[in-house]
Amino acid sequence: MSISPERREFLSAAMLAGLLPLRICNPFLQNSNCDHKFKYMLGSSMYGYSGLEEIVPEVKKTGATAIDLWPKVHGNQREQLDQMGEEKFVRLLEKHGIQLGCITQYKLGPFGLRDEMRLLNKLGGSTLVTGAVGPRGLKGSELKKAVASFVEKMKPHLEVAEATGVTIAIENHANSLIESAESMRYLAELRTSEKLAIAFAPYHLPQEADSMSKLIRNLGNSIEVFYAWQHGMGCMKKLPKKEELLQMPGRGSLDFKPLKDALAEINFRGWVEIFMHPFPRGIPILETTAEVTEEINRARDYLEKL
DSSP states (O other), X not given: OOOOHHHHHHHHHHXXXXXXXXXXXXXXXXXXXXXXXXXXXXXXXXXXXXXXXXXXXXXXXXXXXXXEEOOTTTOOHXXXXXXXXXXXXXXXXXXXXXXXXXXEOTTTOTTSOHHHHHHHHHHTOOEEEEOOOSOSSOOHHHHHHHHHHHXXXXXXXXXXXXXXXXXXXXXXXXXXXXXXXXXXXXXXXXXXXXXXXXXXXXXXXXXXXHHHHHHHHHHGGGEEEEEEOOOTTOSSSOOOHHHHGGGSTTTSSXXXXXXXXXXXXXXXXXXXXXXXXXXXXXXXXSSSHHHHHHHHHHHHHHHHHO
């Protein structure tokens, strides 16, 4: 199955947009970046193991233009794609006027994504999110050396990424080589291809808006995905729903305005995914599909009004 002309045009435009120069927001300058808008993508895992036929119609309702497919255990929509088949999946997306933006694949890891990249290319997608591989808990020169080693090992996989037009975004995940702000800076500095990028997760960083906004400016166009997600009271144990939802923008204590301002200053053109993890994994963040969509829209409204 080949990509439709419309999808090819969209992907070409998106790739060209990523090459545009940095524009700082100054209302007194022509072509300033004051009108910067987020490009939202909906994470399928927010709805647990709900069916794609139920989730896809919600995408546009949340202000998103694309879906991020998650596999088990967080969701099972990646497996659902295999079950329904590529043609039926594409027809479902086309029916509701959205695209496949991303597949999240931690289980496969950064060295096991070749088939996923080819699938994304086939279906018109552009981003894969995964974690890094390497030693943990390093700092300074030892950390930089380990990140350089990881980047070197990624080169054969980035050749496939270049050929398929897919960007591999590494999340700064806890207990990982790429976890700290320092490691993220090294990845941005040492990457050998723009097809190796960062999925920026505020949840896994110290909850200091000013330091995170500075980091965003440091990382610049190496950021491919920004998770609108804060730590709140965490997601690793059962909590009352009101406390669990503190991960969502506008509920916990993290001020997203400095982060949003920094993203505008770097002219961020990647995906924004409003996000949280429920406990246990695999359940919707709220009981009904309508409630999940309503909560995502509440968070989006908070972000848009900043």
